[in-house]
Amino acid sequence: MEKTFRLFDxxxxxxxxxxxxxxxxxxAHAALALIALTTDLEKIASVTERHFSIRGEDxxxxxxxxxxxxxxxxxxxxxxxxxxxxxxFQPGFVRVxxxxxxxxxxxxxxxxxxxAVTYHQASVEQTRKGWKGRVICDV
Amino acid sequence: MSEIKMERLxxxxxxxxxxxxxxxPGILYASERLLxxxxxxxxxxxxxxxxxLPGIVKYSLAMPDMHWGYGFxxxxxxxxxxxxxxxxxxxxxxxxxxxxxxxxxxxTHQEIRPHLKDLVTALFQHVPSGVxxxxxxxxxxxxxxxxxxxxxxxxxxxxxxxxxxxxxxxxGGALAGADPDKVSPRAMERGREQxxxxxxxNHFLEIEVVEEIFDPAAARAYGLEKGQIAVMLHSGSxxxxxxxCDDYLARMVKHLxxxxxxxxxxxxxxxxxxxxxxxDYLAAMACAANYAWTNRQxxxxxxxxxxxxxxxxxxxxxxxxxxxxxxxxxxxxxxLPVDGKDRTLCVHRKGATRALPAGHPLVPAAYRNIxxxxxxxxxxxxxxxxxxxxxxxxxxxxxxxxxxxxRVMSRAQAMKSSRGRSITKDMADKGVIVMASGRGxxxxxxxxxxxxxxxxxxxxxxxxxxxxxxxxxxxxxIKG
Numbered sequence: 001m002e003k004t005f006r007l008f009d010x011x012x013x014x015x016x017x018x019x020x021x022x023x024x025x026x027x028a029h030a031a032l033a034l035i036a037l038t039t040d041l042e043k044i045a046s047v048t049e050r051h052f053s054i055r056g057e058d059x060x061x062x063x064x065x066x067x068x069x070x071x072x073x074x075x076x077x078x079x080x081x082x083x084x085x086x087x088x089f090q091p092g093f094v095r096v097x098x099x100x101x102x103x104x105x106x107x108x109x110x111x112x113x114x115x116a117v118t119y120h121q122a123s124v125e126q127t128r129k130g131w132k133g134r135v136i137c138d139v
Numbered sequence: 140m141s142e143i144k145m146e147r148l149x150x151x152x153x154x155x156x157x158x159x160x161x162x163x164p165g166i167l168y169a170s171e172r173l174l175x176x177x178x179x180x181x182x183x184x185x186x187x188x189x190x191x192l193p194g195i196v197k198y199s200l201a202m203p204d205m206h207w208g209y210g211f212x213x214x215x216x217x218x219x220x221x222x223x224x225x226x227x228x229x230x231x232x233x234x235x236x237x238x239x240x241x242x243x244x245x246x247t248h249q250e251i252r253p254h255l256k257d258l259v260t261a262l263f264q265h266v267p268s269g270v271x272x273x274x275x276x277x278x279x280x281x282x283x284x285x286x287x288x289x290x291x292x293x294x295x296x297x298x299x300x301x302x303x304x305x306x307x308x309x310x311g312g313a314l315a316g317a318d319p320d321k322v323s324p325r326a327m328e329r330g331r332e333q334x335x336x337x338x339x340x341n342h343f344l345e346i347e348v349v350e351e352i353f354d355p356a357a358a359r360a361y362g363l364e365k366g367q368i369a370v371m372l373h374s375g376s377x378x379x380x381x382x383x384c385d386d387y388l389a390r391m392v393k394h395l396x397x398x399x400x401x402x403x404x405x406x407x408x409x410x411x412x413x414x415x416x417x418x419d420y421l422a423a424m425a426c427a428a429n430y431a432w433t434n435r436q437x438x439x440x441x442x443x444x445x446x447x448x449x450x451x452x453x454x455x456x457x458x459x460x461x462x463x464x465x466x467x468x469x470x471x472x473x474x475l476p477v478d479g480k481d482r483t484l485c486v487h488r489k490g491a492t493r494a495l496p497a498g499h500p501l502v503p504a505a506y507r508n509i510x511x512x513x514x515x516x517x518x519x520x521x522x523x524x525x526x527x528x529x530x531x532x533x534x535x536x537x538x539x540x541x542x543x544x545x546r547v548m549s550r551a552q553a554m555k556s557s558r559g560r561s562i563t564k565d566m567a568d569k570g571v572i573v574m575a576s577g578r579g580x581x582x583x584x585x586x587x588x589x590x591x592x593x594x595x596x597x598x599x600x601x602x603x604x605x606x607x608x609x610x611x612x613x614x615x616x617i618k619g
Contacts, residue, residue, distance in 0.1 A: 007551045008551075009549040009551055009552060010207060010549055011180055011206045011207040011546050011547065011548070011549055012206055012207060012208055012213055012546050012549075013208075013209060013550075014550060014551075015549075057392070057393065061392065061405075065389065068385060068389065072325065072382075075329070075378055075381070076325055076328065076329050076378065076382065110269075110270040111270075112270060112339065112340075112580070112583075113270040113338075113339050113340065115233045115234065115340075115381045116233045116381055116384065116385050118209040118210070118229075118406050119209075119210075119388075119392065119404070119405035119406040119408070120208075120209030120210055120404055120405075120406040121209075121404075122405070136209050138209065138232075138233045138381075139340055139550065
């Protein structure tokens with residue numbers, strides 16, 4: 001499988017560059033990148049489902065707002081996403097279905113806490129090969 | 140260095156002249172060797188970006204520990220006119236009122252040498268740390284609201300510490316104007332579980348020994364002696380603070396169009412202080428700041444307990460006393476002299492500390508003849524500095540100074556360079572016992588990921604925006 005994300009250097013924080021064949025795949029890969037940096041993705045089972053919908057002023061804003069909601073699921077609710085699906089994906093609006101399970105200290109080892117997804121140098125763009133997104137996270 | 144034009148003003152100051160949309164110039168405090176060590180760091184550009192914000196007074200500043208942040212640079216100081224200026228959640232950061240507190244003891248290095256390992260272990264077991272850790276205190280909603288309005292006093296009222304601790308805490312451990320109704324249910328929810336936890340990342344708890352005294356009179360006033368054992372604690376407002384920042388940032392970005400200003404970076408989203416959005420953030424931020432002071436007060440209590448238990452000492456014999464608690468991520472309304480005239484300013488210190496001089500009414504009575512203590516933690520295992528605020532800081536930097544060593548290496552680089560090494564063993568070879576919740580944290584926090592603390596402190600000392608009082612050496616360290 002092709003790499004869906006890579007880290008880029010940022011002095012204090014964590015820069016993530018994400019790729020996807022489609023914009024939907026890009027969003028899903030970005031969410032899973034946040035998880036993969038937090039814990040071992042393979043150890044998460046798709047047990048329960050969460051839903052949310054979110055808006056954004058433009059493409060990048062939507063991307064950031066979507067990732068913030070994912071991060072809230074992890075940090076705020078202790079829910080670890082494993083699969084990301086979109087029931088609706090429109091300009092400035094997404095309706096999301098996430099499957100995963102609750103954090104379990106016995107089963108899930110947490111590598112690091114991503115505090116927040118920032119707007120600093122964030123971008124979403126179409127490339128020759130598909131879509132690319134960049135985001136810097138506060139850790 | 141990013142491609143920003145800079146002119147040298149004197150030995151330790153570099154000016155970024157006004158250009159483009161900058162309303163004021165930028166000024167960086169740094170030495171040549173620090174600038175060289177910064178390499179491609181983008182903080183000078185960020186200093187220039189901050190200068191675009193409405194109501195900024197005099198200049199956009201960066202302390203010598205500056206490094207690339209998001210929006211504001213880390214090490215950034217900017218003051219805004221209370222009537223015409225803005226407030227920016229990104230200018231405070233996610234960890235609202237992240238800060239340090241230093242506790243002194245009657246113990247000497249000689250006395251605790253044989254017990255050091257036990258002490259570090261006891262601290263590790265007694266003080267909740269690490270990612271996602273929850274504290275032993277389960278707050279009811281009603282109590283949480285009191286924490287948010289009363290700050291560290293709430294902890295003292297519940298038996299965690301004494302009134303003297305509050306006297307030695309910036310703002311007495313509670314910012315005025317805190318309104319829990321301005322804090323979202325999400326933030327409240329996250330706050331309830333995490334009170335009394337150290338956190339992860341660069342947060343730590345360190346047993347240190349006073350190694351060198353530079354200013355005997357100030358050291359005496361601060362109760363510092365060579366060979367004495369002290370404890371440094373670095374923590375903040377945990378998930379509650381992160382959520383408050385995130386909530387208000389989203390809200391401000393949504394309404395950016397109404398401001399009619401061109402921002403070079405969305406992370407600089409802000410609101411005029413005179414608007415309800417600005418005031419709401421100020422009230423919510425104060426809540427998070429108060430939560431952080433309560434948090435550090437509780438953590439200190441457990442440090443005291445761990446020492447007493449391990450060494451079988453009474454609180455009186457141990458004499459663990461709070462020297463000072465200082466915050467380094469905050470926006471505060473302060474009355475400060477600008478060109479000889481007092482003005483009310485909203486001072487943003489993002490990775491910067493307050494540094495008030497002798498005689499200032501906000502300096503605790505016990506230190507008023509000396510100046511406010513400024514606590515500068517270093518990278519893991521390198522110890523800390525205690526400095527004192529100066530009149531020059533009040534005149535030049537809105538009463539501010541640096542806050543730490545400042546990173547030079549990205550976390551990814553640090554991980555790479557630490558691969559295959561035992562960080563715990565490296566530290567043990569240097570005589571520092573380290574215990575951490577996860578190896579990841581240790582690898583990212585290796586000493587070479589940071590600037591040389593001595594170089595940073597040398598700049599603030601020689602530039603006169605804080606004066607050296609003492610240097611402490613690390614003996615044992617708990618990382619979250």
